[in-house]
Amino acid sequence: MQTKYSIVKQAIKSKILDGTYEPHHKIQSESEMMKQFSVSRHTVRLAIGELVSEGWLYREQGAGTFCADRTTHQAHSGIVSRKNIAIVTTYISDYIFPSIIRGAEAHLSAQGYHVSLFSTNNDHEKEREYLEMIITQGFDGAIIEPTKSAYANPNINYYLNLERLNIPYIMINAYYEALEPLRVLVDDERGAFLQTEHLLNQGHRDILGFFKTDDMQGNLRMKGYLKAHRMYKVPINPKYITTYQTEEKDEKPVEKLQHYLNQTGQKPTAIVSYNDELAIKLLNVLRENQVKIPDDISIVGFDNSFLTELSEVKLTSIHHPQADLGHTAGKLILDLIRTQQKNNESAEEIKSVLYPTELVVRSSTKDITVKGKGLENIK
Template identity: 65%
Template sequence: MQTKYNTVKQAIKSKILDGTFQPHQKINSESELMKQFNVSRHTVRLAIGELVSQGWLYREQGAGTFCADRSKEETVSQVKNQKNIAIITTYISDYIFPSIIRGAESYLSEHGYHVSLFSTNNDHENERRFLEKILTQHFEGVIIEPTRSAISNPNINYYLNLERQNIPYIMINAYYDELEPLSITLDDEKGGQIQAEHLIDLGHKNIVGFFKNDDIQGTKRMKGYLKAHRANQLPINPNNIVTYKTEEKATKPFEELEKLLSLSNGDRPTAIVCYNDQLAVALLDVLRQKNLRVPEDISIVGFDDSFLAEVSEVKLTTISHPLTKMGEKAAEVILELVKDVNGNPNKSKDAIESIVFEPELVIRNSTRKLE
């Protein structure tokens, strides 16, 4: 359990790292900190004393305690820590992420850079901790896969502080829209549209879609699903749109599919589009339990063309994802930004543009034409 003085110390440090306290700005008084954290004056003085000795704060007699200007120290540290790039991803060893990371790590290693990997497990608190570590340890650049990119992010100030400290970053797979960052993404909306249109072209009209809605990829893929129905003048049954959050991914899609499959034959869906291959393969178990054959009784389309698309007995029709190529391109772009920062700190990042990969349909044997 964290000590009281350490809690105060970390809270002040966090406000420095997220830019709340700027260099030479006066921080809260001892009395205010005592009230804020419900601790003694001794505890506050202990926390402040350590931050002063570590160079985070400085005192002026009779005036108070102020945030230190760490820019000179940062310059020295950056020289010591040159050739370090951080990669923050939602997951490291799960699903498509190893391929993306491998692509980035391989390119960076070839160019003499050390890579530090951080996994948020799609949790904002973990993201905050890693951003603080990156701001403290002075990495030259950061490749970031956003955490729950479809909802308001509580860590925006940390990204703004990266910008203030001239630490370049790019986002992969998704992005925080409010920051308008450089990003390397797939056209998820188009991918979702291709998924649904493939099934519509095969004669399916009752298509259920499963979409993870706390990541922007899921909301865009759902938009594509809706667009495909409208373009083909097919009515959209609201019950056929199943959305779920990260913490629900192991339960809600399965429960909802069981409900839909329990409907009478005329109302039961004939096809499924999935947020990703991982979900599609998992839903195959529900279909087996219901003695439904794929694609004879029901068609299913995945997304990402991951290794999972070919490992089960049903080979998935799916949407391609650049995977390794996305990682390589992210590494290439971050090194361009690092070079620009080191060579010309005033050069605008506008000279480098975001990249959007085009999705393609990969047809296997999990879909068939309705007769």
């Protein structure tokens, strides 16, 4: 359990790190903090005293307490230029993330940089914690996969403070639109369009779509699913679209698929899955219900991960560059660092990268048209 003074200390420190308190600006008075945190003056003074000792604040007799300039402090402490890059992802140890990280790490290590890995588990509080570490521990730059990128982010001020402190960062897989950062992405919308188009061309009309919509990727993939239906003039049944959040990913899609399988009357013949990880969970539900794949129902994943070959039925999926994406992210962050170090305004502009997508067809989908012609000629 945190002590009262440590809560006050962390709150002041957070305001420094998110840029609320700028260098040489006066912080709140002791009386204001006593009221805000419902603590004694002694508690406030203890918290401020420690921050002064640690170089976060300084006092001026008769004027008050001010935010210190940490860039000066770091330069004198030898913290700057440690050739250390932070990689912050939503997850580290599972699915496609190890391949992305290996791609980035291989390039960065070859250039003499050490890589520190952090996982937010798609939680904003963890993201804030790691952004504070990046600011305070002298990282040269950061590669960041944003947390719940479809939502307004409560940590935007930390990113703005990174920019103010000239700590370069890029984003991978998604990005916060308000910041317009350099980023390395996969064309998620096009990928989902290809998923859906493949099934439409095989004669499927009742296609379930499962999309995780608290991140940008899920929303773009749902957009691609809708766009394919509209382009091929196939009516969309809104009941066939399931959206879910990170906290629901293990239960809601499975429950919804079971519901579709239990219903009477016309049933879906195909599934567009947000990613391969979810597709494997849905395949398990289908097997438990003795539904044959692809004879009874077809399914398409996204990411072309190692999971596509593990299942009894090999999964049709959208290719994700994974290691190449990580390598490009590593190159991009080093380009930013070098450009900043040279302070060369005439340097070549560094641009974001969008990887194209392609469908990898395996055995999880089946043509159900009578003549096998589908909708190829309808545009």
